[in-house]
Amino acid sequence: MRNKKRALEIVGFIILVVLLIVMYGFFTDTGKMHNVFERKSKVFYIDSNDGDDNNDGLSESGAWKTLCKIGQHIFVPGDTIKFKRGSNFNTTLHVSQSGLPNKYIVLTDYGNKDMPAPAFTNKQFNPDKDFYGNCIRLKGSYILVENLYFYETVAELSGNIRFLKMWELGAIYIDKNATHCIIKNNELFDCGVGIKSYGEHALITHNYIHDCNRVLKEWSWGPLAIWLGGDHQEVSFNKICNYRAIDSRINWGANSYGDGADGGAIEIDDGRFPKSHIEIHHNFTRDNQGFIEVTWTDVVQNPPYSNFLIHHNISDDYQQFIALWCGEDCKIDNNTVIRRKSNVCDWGVFNITQTNSNNYVRNNLVVVENDIIIFPGGKQATKNANSIISNNLFFIASGSMVMGQEGPGDNAIFSNPQLINYHGQEADDFKIKSNSPARRAGLNLGYSMDYEGKKIPKSIKTDIGAFIFSKN
Known part of the structure; x- marks a missing residue:
């Protein structure tokens, strides 16, 4: 009887371990691991020139050097991964964890704005x-x-x-x-x-x-x-x-x-x-x-x-x-x-x-x-x-x-x-002039703003094209 009870205890322990492993995998895959470990979001720094993968990555002076460290890390909602301007990377970065609607995982830049943006190829x-x-x-x-x-x-x-x-x-x-x-x-x-x-x-x-x-x-x-x-x-x-x-x-x-x-x-x-x-x-x-x-x-x-x-x-x-x-x-x-x-x-x-x-x-x-x-x-x-x-x-x-x-x-x-500059090369060249036949000749289709972000009046007729006429 003792052996049987001991065997059941061992089986129960194994089942518990398996369940914990499955739960760990679930929370990792869905980006909800923070619910288990309650880790607060952090900012991580990557500097391909002066970083070091032996650092903790949690400050500019302690930045990582390579994308490998990112691939090895488990990120949680709200984490930010910053790449130093002037850095250059040549491999694939896989980001498998997820953020939440109000806590995105963010990949962005940091450093001197006069330096080139972090470059990837x-x-x-x-x-x-x-x-x-x-x-x-x-x-x-x-x-x-x-x-x-x-x-x-x-x-x-x-x-x-x-x-x-x-x-x-x-x-x-x-x-x-x-x-x-x-x-x-x-x-x-x-x-x-x-x-x-x-x-x-x-x-x-x-x-x-x-x-x-x-x-x-x-x-x-x-x-x-x-x-x-x-x-x-x-x-x-x-x-x-x-x-x-x-x-x-x-x-x-x-x-x-x-x-x-x-x-x-x-x-x-x-x-x-x-x-x-x-x-x-x-x-x-x-x-x-x-x-x-x-x-x-x-x-x-x-x-x-x-x-x-x-x-x-x-x-x-x-x-x-x-x-x-x-x-x-x-x-x-x-x-x-x-x-x-x-x-x-x-x-x-x-x-x-x-x-x-x-x-x-x-x-x-x-x-x-x-x-x-x-x-x-x-x-x-x-x-x-x-x-x-x-x-x-x-x-x-x-x-x-x-x-x-x-x-x-x-x-x-x-x-x-009657475009501003039909022979131009930029978007603003294709605005309409005050004498354009496109003015107030279109259907009002319920759109809220034109190409430039100007509010489209809720009148019966609106302007044809991507721009509404503006004196400015």
């Missing part, structure tokens, strides 16, 4: 070893990444690299299970893929992403600044410039609109996951191979995409403002679109191809040159998207008017919009 791409050229890969939720610099990450891949591996790229990568992450006030230069996000409720805002002209994948793809693979995401107030590649290795076949050019500011794909409620607003893009493309086929064809909200953006790009190969019940409102640049591939302005998709195109200010088609309707002339088109302003700055299969819609205006 990674040129390693080896899928067999789970190397995808990421600099920061977020696996936890409620994480903020701000004030950092990313440069010259992976591009120009060759060989039989299929979708599932390509979708892992991104200087900053947000995992599918990482929700409510914020990517803010960062600069990305010459990154084959700038920001890749799968995480729901991600906010990508106020970043400057620029100057990548390298082929991303030699058989078809150009560079991408922001790449979305999940739903419930927001992309706002970013500046994206010069993301495009022109190269003979880029070839979409004999039936494509033109071989040799690809890339763009924003792309939405990965048909494995239905997508809805993606909002793209108040962005300025220039010299990219298109503002946005929404794909219709990859590992899955014709996935269910719906309810995208694209408004108050300014685009001065190549190829197209929007290529909506897949998507319905989307709203494309109050954008200022300048299509004066054309290269070997061109898809017009509003390339909307799904039949009977009932997308809205309203209050947009469109200026076109070089006989660029406004509503091409896709490769097949029989396509009819049945878009709801109204209150747009169209102006042909040079060449001929080519409206295409849809449009001009109801209450269209054909007139010079």
Whole structure:
């Protein structure tokens, strides 16, 4: 009897240990370990030049040196990880712990503002070893990444690299299970893929992403600044410039609109996951191979995409403002679109191809040159998207008017919009003057502020385009 009782005590003890281990793992994975250990949030410092991994990392004078120390540490909600300005890192930082709605885990900078922002790069791409050229890969939720610099990450891949591996790229990568992450006030230069996000409720805002002209994948793809693979995401107030590649290795076949050019500011794909409620607003893009493309086929064809909200953006790009190969019940409102640049591939302005998709195109200010088609309707002339088109302003700055299969819609205006400086290069150049026909000619669609942040009056009529007129 004693032996039996002793055996039961041992089994009970083992079960207790196992439960403690499981609970430890649960709280670590969900970022709630502070409930067990009640550790207060802390600030950690990383200095790649003068730090030392033997330090405790809890002060500027006691900063760590490498990202390895971060990977070995368990962070709790409210922790801040600060990288010293002038530092440089060349590997992948995985952040697996999570913050809370009122206690984000923060990755940011510190030090002399005259020094360069903390810099990150990674040129390693080896899928067999789970190397995808990421600099920061977020696996936890409620994480903020701000004030950092990313440069010259992976591009120009060759060989039989299929979708599932390509979708892992991104200087900053947000995992599918990482929700409510914020990517803010960062600069990305010459990154084959700038920001890749799968995480729901991600906010990508106020970043400057620029100057990548390298082929991303030699058989078809150009560079991408922001790449979305999940739903419930927001992309706002970013500046994206010069993301495009022109190269003979880029070839979409004999039936494509033109071989040799690809890339763009924003792309939405990965048909494995239905997508809805993606909002793209108040962005300025220039010299990219298109503002946005929404794909219709990859590992899955014709996935269910719906309810995208694209408004108050300014685009001065190549190829197209929007290529909506897949998507319905989307709203494309109050954008200022300048299509004066054309290269070997061109898809017009509003390339909307799904039949009977009932997308809205309203209050947009469109200026076109070089006989660029406004509503091409896709490769097949029989396509009819049945878009709801109204209150747009169209102006042909040079060449001929080519409206295409849809449009001009109801209450269209054909007139010079009277922009501040049509030949300019910055967003402010595309404000409207006091004598613009775009004034009080649009529908009031319930938006609260224009591109510049000015309050939109709640009158019956509002201004067409991304700006409302202002004397200031």
